[in-house]
Amino acid sequence: MKSYHKELYFNIPERMGFRNITPEVGEALRESGIREGLCLVNAMHITASVFINDDEPGLHEDYKRWLEELAPHEPLSRYRHNRTGEDNGDAHHKRQVMGREVVVAVTNGTLHFGTWEQIFYGEFDGRRRKRVLVKIIGE
Numbered sequence: 705m706k707s708y709h710k711e712l713y714f715n716i717p718e719r720m721g722f723r724n725i726t727p728e729v730g731e732a733l734r735e736s737g738i739r740e741g742l743c744l745v746n747a748m749h750i751t752a753s754v755f756i757n758d759d760e761p762g763l764h765e766d767y768k769r770w771l772e773e774l775a776p777h778e779p780l781s782r783y784r785h786n787r788t789g790e791d792n793g794d795a796h797h798k799r800q801v802m803g804r805e806v807v808v809a810v811t812n813g814t815l816h817f818g819t820w821e822q823i824f825y826g827e828f829d830g831r832r833r834k835r836v837l838v839k840i841i842g843e
Contacts, residue, residue: 705741706741707840707841708738708839709838709839709840711836711837711838712725712728712729712835712836712837712838713834713835714833714836715830716825716827716830716831717830718827719831720771720772720828721827722764722824722825722826723827724823725836726815726822726823728838729743729745729815732838732840733810733815733840738810738841738843740810740812740843741809741810741840741841741842742808742809743807743810743839743840744805744837745805745806745837746804746836746837747804747805747826747836748835748837751796751829752826752828752829752836753799753828754803754804754805754823754825754826755824756806756808756817756822756823756824757822757824758821758822767802771798771801774797775801777794796828810840
């Protein structure tokens with residue numbers, strides 16, 4: 705069995721935003737040479753997420769609204785975590801809801817998705833560079 709990893713870096717200019725990273729993950733798969741296996745994509749920061757869904761702008765705006773309703777950024781005093789001098793207590797909660805990672809099957813050298821599925825990086829405490837791990841195993 706072969707193994708391959710690559711780190712991707714993103715800097716979302718807004719506090720919260722989503723980016724389709726399917727092309728970058730697909731490129732990592734091509735670089736790996738793996739034809740059959742599994743591809744793990746993992747946000748390496750506790751205020752960011754990786755998830756699979758539809759690449760539809762209205763859905764992403766709905767996510768932003770819904771997440772802000774679930775875990776509003778302000779008032780900052782709402783979160784005990786912010787007593788440490790941070791202001792991102794909400795971002796930790798948003799990441800927990802949206803998830804840390806995804807695993808996608810690799811079939812015939814391609815990411816084996818369902819209809820409309822794409823991989824997204826979700827940022828909840830942006831405006832700085834963050835890392836995503838792509839780990840691919842298989843033959």
